[in-house]
Amino acid sequence: MKQYKVLLKKEWKQFLMEWKIIWFPIVFILLGLMQPVVTYYMPLLMETFGGSEGITIDPLVMKQTSGEVLASxxxxxxxxxxxxxxxxxxxxxxxxxxxxxxxxxILTKPVSLISYVLSKYSSHLLLVLFSISVGYLISYGYTVFLFDPIPIQNVLLGFAYYSFWIAFIVALVLLMSAVFKQTAILAISSIGILFMIHMMKGWNRILDLLLPSTISAEAMNQIITGQGSEIFIHIVVTVLWSIILIYLTVQKLSIRKE
Amino acid sequence: MELVMQKVNKAFKEKKVINNFSLHIHSGECVGLIGPNGAGKSTIMKMITGILQQDSGMIKLNNKEMTKMKKAVGYLPQYPTFYEWMRVKESLIFMGQLFEIPDKTLQQRIKELLHTVGLENNEEDRIVTLSGGMKQRLGIAQALLHKPTFVILDEPVSALDPVGRREIIQLIQQIKNNTTVLLSTHILSDAEEICDRFVILKDGELVADTNNEDIFGSRFQNTLSIELVNEDIYIEELLNKQTYVKNIKKQHDRYLIEVTDIDKNKFDVMKIINEKRINYKKIEIYRENLEDIFLNLVVKK
Known part of the structure; x- marks a missing residue:
């Protein structure tokens, strides 16, 4: 536990040194800001840049609710x-x-692999969640400002559900980071797997129950309608997937053949 | 601290790099692991520290698995690595905290070690700004931070200039007084200066396990070494006529003259050389050194 704390402290210092703690939230602030602003000003933008002549716009797009904007x-x-x-x-x-x-x-010191892996996972998860929450908060503020208020319970629960999906993403990248040494392969395989998991969503009901990406859709449902279906099962499945990925990371690192 | 390795094997994919290697290091010994590049020195050290797993065989420190003895071992890798964004002192504090050294003791220990390795004026420098030699010293400080009783040093002086090398050799000589040391090097004179025992490796196999006594014991063998200014073909003919000369061998730029009684015959040989006015650079009683043993075993085999 002591070593875990030392390693965690080192990770946060490194985030500070690399300015990650600054630029990472900024990226998510910009992403969070983009959706409500672009949605609100879309008609004006269309008019200003060449008008809407010859373009058929789905009238429903223009009438998005504030919940839909935040979910988007x-x-x-x-x-x-x-x-x-x-x-x-x-x-x-x-x-x-x-x-x-x-x-x-580090592993020649009295540090267990579990402490090492958990320090990496928890520090990076905290950084990502912090950045996303800041971006989400900005998005919420702009949505309420430009559109209508959203029930705060939906906003908070939606974010809580979405956090489980983020926990899975960080666990997946953690494993990939332990498996691949080449940056390009690591990036392509991580994004590829996440893309596939996303694409498989909605194919059939049983698959949906097993997919960690379903919780992301449920988070959006929660924000829009204030309701989620089988949310407890999705949370358990996503948490289980994350635990499996962390376990596999420890196993991968414990095999020290080369 | 006693290390026992028994019939250790290791292969990378199909290539066998360590073959049936056994070694017993007794408490307080300073052992030099010697071999050409690619002989398997670093692999053996990595297996001892647990960085690599052996395919078969046993490695135990004080009769315990290495994973349970991490606090007793200090390790300097061939290319010391650090979080380069850290400062010198900060890096040592980080490492010390991993060993759970209490804060007060750690501060004191860092102060001592930075002084010992000559980095006391660099404690606030970022590691990225240090030279290769300074990083090597910091690596040594890091390996000794927790006062290990078994120290593994992989090529500790290979990246250093002559002054730095001398300082590190002196430092190792200090630590070996109360620590068991295993160091690898291909600078044989350094090994000879520091170590009491030498383990010679070739292609992952142990080819010799010798000690200073064996090497210095050969000092008094009945052989004279003569280095001439100009090559003189008559010296062989001249000395061969002497009854006390048993054998003459030319080795590189010197003649090795084996005689029946070195104490008596060294003066006879000198007399002949002086009488015939043969110009020589050096005449000495030949002793086989580590380099001779190494070349004999590794190059000629």
């Missing part, structure tokens, strides 16, 4: 560009230590 921040901004930013920013968490030999040095 998750679905369109955080789950697409945001996920790519997360993967690229945190993919070096174990890979860099393996590449430059620091992992070897």
């Amino acid at each position: 921040t998750i679905g369109s901004q955080f789950d697409q560009l945001g996920v790519m930013v997360i993967v690229i920013s945190i993919m070096g968490m174990i890979q860099m230590d393996r590449k430059d030999g620091m992992l070897d040095i």
Whole structure:
């Protein structure tokens, strides 16, 4: 436990040194801001830049509710560009230590692999959740300001559900970071797997129950309608997936063949 | 602190790098692991520290698994690595905290060690700004921070300039007084200066396990070494006629003259050389040194 705290402190110092603690939330603030602003000003933008001549616009798009706008921040901004930013920013968490030999040095000290892996996971998860929550808060503020208020319970529960999906993403990148040494392969495989998991959502009901990405859709439902279906099962499944991925990371690092 | 390695094997994919290697290091010994590049020195050290797993065989420190003895072991890798964004002192504090050294003791220990390795004026420098030699010293400080009783040093002086090298050799000589040391090097004169025992490796196999006594014991063998200014083909002919000369061998730029009684015959040989006015650079009683043993075992085999 003592070593875990020392390693965790080191991770946060490193975030500060690399300015990650500053620029990472800024990226999510920009992403969070984009959805309500663009949605609100879309008609004006269309008119200003060439008008809407020859373009048929779905009238429903113009009439998005505030809940839908906030949910789109998750679905369109955080789950697409945001996920790519997360993967690229945190993919070096174990890979860099393996590449430059620091992992070897740390493991010659009385540090357990579990402490090491958990310190990496928890510090990066906290950083990502903090950044997303700031972006989400900004998005919420702008949505309420430009559109209508959203019940606070829906906003908070929606974010809580979405946090489980983020926990899964960080666990997946953690494992990939322990498996691959080449940055490009690590990035492509992480984004590829996340994209596939996202695409498989909605194929059939049983698969949906097993997919960690379903909780992201449930988070959006919660924000829009104030209701989620089988949410407890989705939480348990996503948490289980994350635990499995963390366990596999520890196992991967414990095999020290090369 | 006693290390026992028994019939250890290690292969990387299909290539066998350590073959049936056994070694017993007794408490307080300073052992030099010597071999050409690629002989398997670093692999053995990494297996001892637990960085690598052996495919088969046993490695135990004081009869316990290495994973349970991490607090007793200090390790300096061949290329010391650090979190380069950290400052010198900060890095040592981080490492010390991993060993759960109490704060007050740790501060005191860091002060002592930075003085010992000559980095007392660099404690607030970022590691990224240090030279290779300074990083090597910091690596040594890091390895000794928790007062280990078994120290593993992988090529500790290879990256240093002559002055730095001398300082580190002196430092190792200090620590070996109360610590068991295993160090690898390919600078044989350093090994000879520091170690009491030498384990020679070739292609992952142990080819010799010798000690200073064996090497210095050969000092008094009945052989003279003569280095001439110009190559003189008559010296062989001249000395061969002497009844006390048993054998003459030319080795590189010197002649090795084996005689029946070194104490008596060294003066006879000198007399002949002086009488015939043969110009020589050096005449000495030949002793086989570590380099001779190494070349004999590793190069010629």
